[in-house]
Amino acid sequence: MNDTTEYVDELPERVLSMIGTPMYEQTATFPAERSYGYNTLAATQNANPLFWDDDVAAELTDGVVLAPTTLSLWMRPHHWEPGAVGEQVALKVHFDLKEIFGLPEAVMTDNTIIFFDPVRPGDVISNRQVLTSVSGPKTTKLGSGRFWVIDVEFHNQHHDLVGVESYTGFGYVRSGGS
């Protein structure tokens, strides 16, 4: 992917103002919980005793911790909740960019996760999103569009850093589409 600076002249003002600016700072409306965390372990048949055996958790982590790669799920909105309008999405900046550039489809191509303090049941996680770059127009086998990179920082209710994620998304119009 090309660096944003090569294309800065052609990017809409709204996108330029987003780059480097923390957006959508929010706190989860529900605490991290062990029972939901089991779904990820079951989905991947992960038998790590750290997450299943309280004695192991007590020995290694002073109590139960949740699997590190569940990080983002504790910030994902409910599919519906009272008062909500439209589809509830986790990575709002990604969907903003789709709208701004008129790119109806999108996929994630790259993901980096850095793990800091473990998330524990009862933690209430907060995060914020930062758009770090947007590419010029690109064409792949999926279609024509742009790549972008969004960083997300996660903290717990004690303001401890629990993780940082970086997503590369590709928003596109399908080949032959409008």
Next chain:
Amino acid sequence: MSASAPVLFDSVAIGDALPELSVEVTPTTVVLGALASRDWRPMHHDFKFATERNGVADIFLNTPNQAAWFERYVSDWAGPRARLGRMTFRMKTSIFPGDRMDFAATVTGVDADDVGQGWATLEVTLTATATDGRDPAPRLASTCTVRVALPADAADNPWSRRGDQWVP
């Protein structure tokens, strides 16, 4: 069950290969993984949306669930005392029901950081092979670089590190 340490830092060398893992992907694999990660986007559970809107062959494995599969694969080898520091993965092609996922990995780095924590760097490949009549040629679906902290001995515990003692 005890918190045994099957892999110690000193026992790992560059070039070591991890045991391979094969998993048959079903629609349940995809949907369970998506819902487990609270990812409600329709391309991970709605066949018509995936094929007609996204233009792909079927519903496909979502990003957070793929991360969880990499975690499972690495922790199978490293054991509960090992602690993930960082993972970076690139998804080159989607993984669909009817695929077999084959995980393989090689140790590409071993180092100790400035605070004395030993790390292994792993290069993981995830290959998808269609077993349902589609083109059966193996596809390199994803590559993943994992940095995992390993205990120095049976009494060491990377999970005990916090603050400036944990540099992932």
